[in-house]
Amino acid sequence: MCGGRAQVGRDGTHTCRRVAHRAHVTRIIGSAVAACLILAGCSRPGDAEPVPTPAPSTTAAPTPTPSTSTTAPAQAATQKVVFGDPWSRNQHRVHAVVESALSIVNATTKGQTILVAIFSLTSPEATDAFIRAHQRGVHVQVVLNAVIANKPQVRRLRAALGTRRSARSWVVVRGGDVRMHSKFLLTSGRGKPPVVWVSSGNFTNADGRDQANAALITRGDRQLYDFLATQFDLLSHSVNDPAQLGRSATTATSVVQAYPLPEGGAANDPVLRFLSDVSCRHGTDQTTIRLAQLLFRSERGYLVPRLRQLQADGCRVLLIGHMRGFSKDVQQALTKPGSGRIDLRSTQGTILHLKVTTIDGWNTAGQRIRTALVGTHNLSGRALADMPGQGMNDELTQVTTNAGVVRSFDTWIDDLIRDHSAPVRYR
Structure with a gap:
């Protein structure tokens, strides 16, 4: 992970390069990583720098988790945070979180894939962006919270993308007894670095107008992308077992944990x-x-x-x-x-x-x-x-x-x- 090695570019993006493990790792990180490896619910940290705070230990999922190649060349990964400011008079600052996601969507090209897991979708602009991406040959796959299944924008998106999972684009509603509160968007393919957008906000107008939100955008972290792509697959298949859902991984930039866990407290x-x-x-x-x-x-x-x-x-x-x-x-x-x-x-x-x-x-x-x-x-x-x-x-x-x-x-x-x-x- 970046730690003090971050380099700041002219655009404000913070860049880190994956480096070899330090010889001296704090006790708490050592135990956290060891627990991850034993449980097989985390990917190995590989050559990422150790993290000063560990991910919670959970029951491992039987689904694949990211792996680290020791022979692959080091790749640059960047992270950038975007804030939505509802107190601003500048509408771009107000809706910056949603606009940051739509900028990622609009940059995709034919043959790429967009994966979206979102709690709420009521923004016409977001629906339009997903439909345009589908029309230019991008594979757009969306999992939505069941509560919004009949909202107008969801109906529009379903009509344009369809619901057949065998197709290149589709919309499905997360079924089962778990409320889908995750909010992430992933893009990959055509030789471009993977992009991961994780946000506190939804694709709604209220997200900016009535709420202060933030989105963390990570580019070039394949392990993080793979972890969330696997989580997306679990959500799209309406998996309800916390033992499968409560996965974690240590990647080049992050420690990521999914919920619910088998036990709370x-x-x-x-x-x-x-x-x-x-x-x-x-x-x-x-x-x-x-x-x-x-x-x-x-x-x-x-x-x-x-x-x-x-x-x-x-x-x-x-x-x-x-x-x-x-x-x-x-x-x-x-x-x-x-x-x-x-x-x-x-x-x-x-x-x-x-x-x-x-x-x-x-x-x-x-x-x-x-x-x-x-x-x-x-x-x-x-x-x-x-x-x-x-x-x-x-x-x-x-x-x-x-x-x-x-x-x-x-x-x-x-x-x-x-x-x-x-x-x-x-x-």
Whole structure:
């Protein structure tokens, strides 16, 4: 992964090159990678640089996972983050997340393949882009959440692409008992580097107008593409077994984890694991932890003591959210006076739809870390595993150590707190 090796191009894209493993890997990463290999649910890290925070261990899927070739030449991979700014007067900035996906779609040529897994599709512009791609000979394959199966834009897309999986293009609805909340778009073929777009937002006008969202775009990471292409196949076949769906992989740029897991709870929580190896002080320097979350439900309330402990230990913990998505008991536990009280902030004027946690500081071994956990995964029970009476979701988390990308997330969260939030008082 990139870590401190990122190179920033003139267009703001952050480039990393795959390098050999370091001889000294932190204990937590060593155990995470070993667990992945034993379970066969992860690809081998190969020559990717070690990640400072591990993916959660899960039951492995019997489906193929990416493999690393030790003889293939090193390839450049880039990552770039795009933010949708609903407070802006510039409509391109408002709808930047959807437009970033449509730019990828519009760049495809005859013989390429587009794979799309999306929770909601109501944007005519997105439907038009997929239909045009199909008409110019691109293989367009789409899996949609069942709730939107009869929406007008879905009917248009189904009429244009058809529903026969034996055809080169098709639209299917994700069946079964799992709500498809994943949001990703993949392109490949014709000798072009694979492109992976993972977003907190959907293909809707509300995605930009009423919500603050982000998309992480990765180019040239074949392992990441292959992992998500396999996940797409599971979704399109309506696989419901968490033992098959809860897969993970370490790739050239990312640690990626799919959900639901066979079991939830603190022992399998990706955010709690992400925050487990943190040192709050390094000499006179301070670690900063930032969270921007749409939801924070009671069933994930065990995260609160960890956040307060980090704050009490000297970390700077910044948490902004959409309070309609935060359980009242969670709000109270975060803001209750006393050691480790969190300065909780609520966005004003629009919905914060992000699912982001970042660390800028040091781990317990005294190593400098700058990393982000992003994707579609809300802090709710059903985002992690099956919840009685609620069900479960298809989700994704993606961990990156690309310094430029993480810095962009940090700056965006700081700007939201400064310009578009108000404090949440303890009641």
